Amino acid sequence: MYRYDEFDRRLVDERVEQFRRQVKRRLDGELSEDQFKPLRLLNGLYLQLHAYMLRIAIPYGCLSAIQLRKLAHIGRRYDKGYGHFTTRQNLQFHWIKLEETPDILAELAEVEMHGIQTSGNSFRNTTTDQYAGAAADELEDPRSYCEIIRQWSTLHPEFSFLPRKFKIAVTTTPHDRAAVKVHDIGLRMLRNEAGENGFEVMVGGGLGRTPFVGKVIRDFLPKQHLLSYLEAILRVYNQLGRRDNLFKARIKILVQQTGTEKFAKLVEEEWEQIKDGALQLPREEIERIASYFAPPSYEELDAQVPEFEAKIAENPDFQTWVKTNVFPHKQPGYAIANLSLKPVGGTPGDMSSEQMDAVADLADLYSFGEIRVSHRQNLVLPYVKRADLYSLWEQLSPLGLATPNIGLTSDIICCPGLDYCGLATARSIPIAEEISERFDDLDRLHEIGEVEIKISGCINACGHHHVGHIGILGLDKAGEEFYQLTLGGAADEDASLGKVVGPGFSGDEIVDAVETVLDTYVSIRDEGERFIETFRRVGMAPFKEGLYPK
Amino acid sequence: MALIVEGKLVEDRWIALGDEAPLPGGDPIIVSLARWRTERDELVGRGGPLGIRLHSDESPAQIADDLKHFELVALEFPAFRDGRAYSYARLLRERYGFGGEVRAVGDVLLEQLLFMHRCGFNAFEISSEHPVDDWVTATSEIGVWYQPTGDGRETIMAMRRARG
Structure with missing residues (x-):
């Protein structure tokens, strides 16, 4: 997993203190709600029907056990004992008090988390495959590129007041689990004839009132140009995107009204001007970021696990769960385990603090302390030994987290x-x-x-x-x-x-x-x-x- | 309204000239793009310091070849949400090499000053009772940046490299 260094940490700490001052000014009456609104929105704080809602960024859906325990604690201490996982792989709390938000953000900062840009008209959380790093069919681990994008898009001075919110998704597998075609920008990794990996770039996908499937504007973008190309797209959008009508402000409308070919041309012209500049990604930088996502220290295991096969044969309930909730892994003897947050009669994506604590413990025990959030509002333990699946399942069942319905009718x-x-x-x-x-x-x-x-x-x-x-x-x-x-x-x-x-x-x-x-x-x-x-x-x-x- | 230029509170020596107002002698004036287009020769021939004010739908690309005539470009924020001028400021500095004053006018929030400064603005019309204090606070609250821009601030990537 990515870990903050002193610079990442300083930025988040400074941001917490800045917001603490802003909240104080609001509570002291120095700022009106109108003036405060854009400030709180830049920190993921919404005012909803009954209370404030705080949305916490989970970068590309990756959580550590330590972070999940902190979320459990925040749910207990500041909310009603549960949180809600979203389709942007984030988590939101729905019953937050304004005066407590600076403390919540300070607690989050302790575990390298925040609510920066989980709302407002800027970059939202970049999302990806929940099986990243574990899926057998990925060309590369997409998380490195998501992290590179996360850093570039955090407090971007030019693009913090876009016409509308902006969502980027990345996939590196042939089967897209990240819905990249319905994002403002979708990036799909491909290998060209020279054997190099790069990205197919799609723009203008999205849902909302006027849904579109994204259009390809570049067939192959070499990796070192990832950020300059994104900056070129955003610069075109920031200048030309509609600002007269909130409902026509997303990039999809600009792409549609401009025409894909012409839009692509505008982007390419802008990109020509900046592609060889300071945003170029040296190979060493990509490798440096990738080193954070090095595989965990797997054991050398046989692909065949007789005790696992025996459990399947003797326990039909376990067999059913394995059939739907377990996904093949790139490492022999390991599996990806999906934890359904869709129990019968439950709210999709909701999770109690007790469940979070328990899953954090299970992640430590069976999955190198890592958890993933899927855009379909479930959790994933990405690195489970097949031999451990039965014990894991036995412990998930009483927690209500072993519903065998991943991908089925009730996985809503x-x-x-x-x-x-x-x-x-x-x-x-x-x-x-x-x-x-x-x-x-x-x-x-x-x-x-x-x-x-x-x-x-x-x-x-x-x-x-x-x-x-x-x-x-x-x-x-x-x-x-x-x-x-x-x-x-x-x-x-x-x-x-x-x-x-x-x-x-x-x-x-x-x-x-x-x-x-x-x-x-x-x-x-x-x-x-x-x-x-x-x-x-x-x-x-x-x-x-x-x-x-x- | 207070004017901060290069971090200091200054008296505004520029006259924001209406499109119908008569041209004053040699005083520094700021004109609209429309006036620049219709009275270009008179404005250049006048000899005094000249600035131009661009609405948020007027890209500086339209005056890229004329920038030598201007000492100041004022970029409008009709509402704080309208972020087009952030891109315009970077284009002025980084693409067109404009070295004069780039001034933020309109709905300029204190919380945005640092973003603006990073994009190349060096002058700000703000409504504030303690403009210098507010400037100092606004530009020192966040001290590290991921993005390279033309403002010369060291990026986190550069700091990481220097640290080794």
Whole structure:
């Protein structure tokens, strides 16, 4: 994992003290809420329906056990004993008192954490594959590049007041687990014919009111030019992005209105001017950062682990969990273990302080003290010996963290919705809870197989509904919550935007509608066909017939 | 409104000239881009110090070839959220090599002064009762930077290299 040196630490410490002074000025009445708002937003502090919400950055989803324990402590000491993991691999607390935030940030700084740029119109947390460093199919560990981007994008003097927020995601695997095509900038590592690694650069993807899949503006960017190219994109966007209308301010609108080719040309022209300047990344600097992400001290193990195979054979529950929640590892004898934060009837992404403490201990015991957060709001222990999986599973079960549903119907992405958020038009959490209750039968869940349901409580699409295989958007119609259903979205390398299936459903009807869609799929699928594949083969018609019988 | 130039409180010697106002003799004046375009010859021929004020949708690229005529470029922040002028200031300094005064005008928050200074602004119109103290605080709160810009401040990468 990356560790702060004295410079990283100094920046965060200074930032805490700066914010402490700003909060004092606010509490003393020197600053009005209007004047204070941009300052608190630069530190991840939102004012929501019932209280302040503090969003804490978890750079590219990497947490140490020490950091997770600190988050557990903050949840207990300053909040209601739980936190909420987000689709940006961050964590937010929903019941924060303004006067305590400087102390919270100071406590976070002790473990190399902060809330800098988790809100406001600047760079947000750069995200990546939750299996980074452990996945067998990665060209390189993406975390090095995420960390390089993190440093460059932290308190950037030129780009701290962009037209709108800005999100970058990086993937280095053929199968994209980081949804890079629906980001303001998506970076996908490729190897060219000369055997060098570089990045395919996509811009203008995004969700929200006007969803787009990102457009490729450069097929291959040599690694040493990563930052100058990003700076060129941002400089074009900062100057030309729309500032007259909040809803048209994201880079996707600029790219769309300018045209991809012309936008690419503007970027290339800017880049020509700066590519050989101070932002060039010397190979030694890339290697220096990469050394922080060196593999842990693995044991030399056999790929075959007889005691693990025996446990699978004798315990069907364990077998089920392994089938869905365990992912192959690049190191023989090791595995990646997913911890589901989607228990039946629970709020997706929520985790109690007790669970955090317990997972921190398990990470120390079984995963070199490292934890990952996935953009699908689950946790990952990235370095578990296959021989330890059974013990791990046995300890996760009583914690409620061994639900065997990763990638299945009840593994739902869900925004906080009207239960917390001032922007929401409908509740989303209760819908997710109800779906997970409806599909609580494991045999049925596994029979249906892989499907991604994503729920947003308003058109801002924090729950990524556009790219759910099944997307649910909560709206308000004359004071009543109602839900629009979309089908056929995907966020991976075959990214696509879902289409609205027809008239919306009331809160009482929407879960039935989801069930109808899934039953239709099961009845018409070819053998071994995933939901999304069936949808792409047959289109909307059979689902429509099921949902709106004549 | 107080004017801070190079970290010092100074009297503003420049006249912000309206587009219709008659040209004064040799006094330092700041004109709009529109006026520069229509009265270029008169303004150059006048001989006195000349500055130009650019709205946030007017890129200095439009005057890149004319910069030798100006001692001052004022960049407007119509609202603190409008961050275009950060890019403009860097272009002025780092691309066009402008060595005169680059002044931040409009909705200039104390918390933004350091960002602006890093981008190449060296003059700031701020509303403050203790402008020099506020300047010192604003520019000393954060003392380390990752990004190389034209302001010459040492970056963290350079400090790491020096440390070895």
